[in-house]
Amino acid sequence: MASRCSTSPSRGNGLEKLPSSSIRVLRTVESVRRWRRPHTLDQRSVALVPTMGALHEGHLSLIRAAARENHHVVVSVYVNPAQFGVREDLASYPVTWEADVRELVKLDRELADDGENLGRISAVFAPTTGEMYPGGFPGQEVESKGSFVTITPVGEVLEGQSRPTFFRGVATVCMKLFNVVQPERVYFGQKDVQQTVVIKRMVGDFMLPIEVVRRRAVATVLYKALRAAEEAYKSGSRGRTAVLGAAEKMLEETLAEQMALAPGKRVRFEVDYISLADPDTMEELSVVDTAKGGILSGAVRMLPVEDLQEGEDLGHSGGPLVRLIDNIILQPKEVNS
Numbered sequence: 001m002a003s004r005c006s007t008s009p010s011r012g013n014g015l016e017k018l019p020s021s022s023i024r025v026l027r028t029v030e031s032v033r034r035w036r037r038p039h040t041l042d043q044r045s046v047a048l049v050p051t052m053g054a055l056h057e058g059h060l061s062l063i064r065a066a067a068r069e070n071h072h073v074v075v076s077v078y079v080n081p082a083q084f085g086v087r088e089d090l091a092s093y094p095v096t097w098e099a100d101v102r103e104l105v106k107l108d109r110e111l112a113d114d115g116e117n118l119g120r121i122s123a124v125f126a127p128t129t130g131e132m133y134p135g136g137f138p139g140q141e142v143e144s145k146g147s148f149v150t151i152t153p154v155g156e157v158l159e160g161q162s163r164p165t166f167f168r169g170v171a172t173v174c175m176k177l178f179n180v181v182q183p184e185r186v187y188f189g190q191k192d193v194q195q196t197v198v199i200k201r202m203v204g205d206f207m208l209p210i211e212v213v214r215r216r217a218v219a220t221v222l223y224k225a226l227r228a229a230e231e232a233y234k235s236g237s238r239g240r241t242a243v244l245g246a247a248e249k250m251l252e253e254t255l256a257e258q259m260a261l262a263p264g265k266r267v268r269f270e271v272d273y274i275s276l277a278d279p280d281t282m283e284e285l286s287v288v289d290t291a292k293g294g295i296l297s298g299a300v301r302m303l304p305v306e307d308l309q310e311g312e313d314l315g316h317s318g319g320p321l322v323r324l325i326d327n328i329i330l331q332p333k334e335v336n337s
Contacts, residue, residue: 021105024123032074032125032180040182044071045119048183050174053077054094055103062187063104063121065215067111072122074181075104081129082148083169086140097126125181132176140165149175151198151205154282158275158297159194159325167198174199178210185211193297193327197282222298222326225250225274229296230328238288240276247274247298263306272299272323279329290333297327 016025026032039046047070049062059075066073077100084090108121129137138146148168154160155167178186188196193214200212229247237243251271258266275297276285288294301323 018101018105018124021108023104023108023121026123026125027127028131029127029180032123035123036182039072045184046070046072046074046122046181047119047185047187048074048076048177048181049187050076050078050177052079052093053100054096055100058189060103060107062189062215063107064111065213066185066187067117067119067121069118069213070185071119073119074123074125074183075121076125076177076181078125078127078132078173078177080132080169080173081137081140082133082172083166084140085163085165125177132173140169148172149202151201154194154201155198157194157282157284158273158277159299162272162299167195170195171198171202175202175206178203178208183210185213187213187215190214190327190329192325193295193329194282197280197295222251222300222324223328225254226296226298226326226328229274229276230330233288233294233330238290240284240286243288243296244274244276247296251300266306268303268306269300269324270303272301274298288330293332294330295327296330297325299323299325 016027017023018025024035026035036046047066049059049066051059063073063075077097079090079093079095081090084093104121104124111117111120135147138144138148142164144165149171150168151171155171156164160167174186186199188199190196196212196214202208203210203212225247228250229243232243232246237246248271251274255269258268260266275295276288277283277295277297278285279293279295282295285294
């Protein structure tokens with residue numbers, strides 16, 4: 001699991017810390033609660049940045065935002081099996097604890113040198129599956145029996161249609177993380193917009209005292225196409241065909257450019273979906289209501305490499321399936337604008 005640490009930790013006074021840092025490593029629910037209790041009494045704000053490890057610049061930008069606005073930042077590192085389908089290879093998900101540790105220690109030093117921040121990284125929560133599912137992991141099948149959090153219908157469309165257990169797994173593990181860490185704020189990247197909508201609905205429906213913060217992290221290959229659709233909306237287009245047509249045209253042109261290249265140089269992909277949805281329900285729109293705006297989103301699957309180049313290593317079985325998602329929020333407008 002990603003929570004296993006092979007980097008030599010500091011264990012002064014019996015407390016595990018990341019090397020050469022003050023960042024605590026918490027591996028049990030009880031240890032998090034003991035750490036959390038005095039910060040509640042001192043009225044110090046705690047933020048949570050949930051991750052599955054394999055940290056990249058998108059994660060780091062969320063941690064920076066959390067440190068700017070909160071006294072303490074907790075980064076969770078846990079590969080949640082419940083959000084993987086039975087046909088998805090959980091074993092292929094990268095386990096990069098040592099690299100993640102280096103990134104977190106480096107970032108915490110950066111935050112310490114930046115006088116604009118309210119806080120820093122205080123702890124990493126790295127539990128095992130046994131800790132997160134004390135009654136036993138219920139399984140990845142749609143028909144699995146167990147304690148789940150299911151948010152419908154918003155979790156059944158778009159990504160939820162392609163991956164029917166994904167948002168059930170996300171909502172369940174987030175509810176667990178929220179109950180354990182009890183953050184005032186939790187930070188998600190904007191590119192995972194449907195996930196954020198699901199979590200916001202869960203927080204509201206279950207009356208959790210948590211602010212869900214969405215920040216744009218890094219752009220994906222879809223961003224250029226979605227920007228074309230956004231420009232169509234800004235130029236006055238409101239209908240689905242006109243708005244999404246601009247994104248589809250851009251994707252077609254990009255794919256045509258790639259297919260004109262030699263097999264060893266091109267990047268092939270196929271479009272899973274392009275969506276224009278209601279910002280509250282994620283239901284598809286035929287026309288954008290300018291008083292509410294909308295959400296442009298999409299997903300593409302990267303196709304296998306055709307001609308492996310010398311020195312390239314795609315890992316076991318050619319590497320895991322790469323699926324990219326991204327989105328843009330269409331901001332509300334005045335009706336006469």
